[in-house]
């Protein structure tokens with residue numbers, strides 16, 4: 316038998332959402348009469364926008380005609396999509412990145428999971444706690460996180476985000492090589508303030524660190540003062556890469572399309588001291604391991620950045636925002652502590668009576684057939700919390716809240 320990669324052998328348990336799915340499957344098998352409502356994994360309920368569907372149909376027809384058929388696409392994604400992203404997401408905010416600094420992919424999960432591959436085995440990673448588990452697990456798979464005990468890796472710098480610090484991570488006492496920041500945050504649904512992000516960019520510039528900025532939930536930002544992109548901060552293009560996704564923005568969780576900005580100014584150093592450009596290295600990595608997001612999906616994505624497409628996707632976003640508002644109001648009227656939900660589709664709820672996260676998850680599933688996500692699954696600081704998503708239909712959100720109330 317071949318030897319397993321020792322880093323994989325150290326991995327703890329299963330991926331968070333696989334464990335949630337396993338418990339839900341078990342419950343359904345034992346209680347086939349239950350109509351389970353999921354407010355667990357952040358999967359959307361609203362269909363794709365008509366402009367997206369139309370673009371898909373057109374692109375499929377192109378693939379049927381020898382004159383317009385497409386095979387392998389450009390490694391970084393088609394220029395039509397990169398230009399549309401630039402014109403829509405970055406140029407209007409005065410951000411001076413270029414289209415060739417944008418990489419199209421099949422999802423932000425793959426991008427955030429893969430990006431760490433470019434860093435050496437001894438590099439130190441900082442993660443907020445709680446955190447989207449992909450950041451932690453992918454670094455553990457790379458073998459740079461040390462030993463695992465009591466839900467902590469010995470070589471990760473954890474930055475607790477709690478109600479006490481307003482869910483804003485403090486600067487680390489030990490210098491990390493790279494830092495993951497997610498804003499609007501998954502799982503807490505909260506924001507890092509403009510001054511908070513400025514502080515991080517300043518820290519990264521002063522310490523030669525790189526920020527991996529996950530802005531997958533940017534479309535949910537409502538606060539006029541909030542930053543939509545880290546590149547709104549001068550100098551961030553020397554130290555930050557930014558992940559964006561159409562999954563929640565435009566209902567692409569099944570279709571799959573995301574984009575990553577790797578500015579040319581970001582540099583890393585080789586073991587013998589030579590400086591390398593991270594952009595070129597990422598292109599090297601992607602062109603070796605990835606053949607790109609399908610043409611028809613990139614055409615569908617392009618439609619998201621048209622006038623009708625934007626209007627249509629914002630209708631779905633409005634539904635999710637209203638769900639979040641409904642949940643916040645209900646939880647707070649029950650005297651519970653609920654966070655997030657204003658600039659994000661996630662509500663971070665303190666469990667009643669100090670219950671542990673998985674105990675509350677089991678109780679809600681058992682007694683109400685409602686699925687949430689246990690906060691401790693996102694990290695130690697998530698113990699005693701659960702996360703609810705606003706992505707269900709309004710009807711199911713209402714029904715889930717009624718069941719929740721009954722259980723309380």
Ligand code: MLT
Nearest residue numbers: 355356357358424501562
């Ligand atoms: C979540 O529920 O945290 C997300 O949907 C998971 C993901 O995007 O991979």
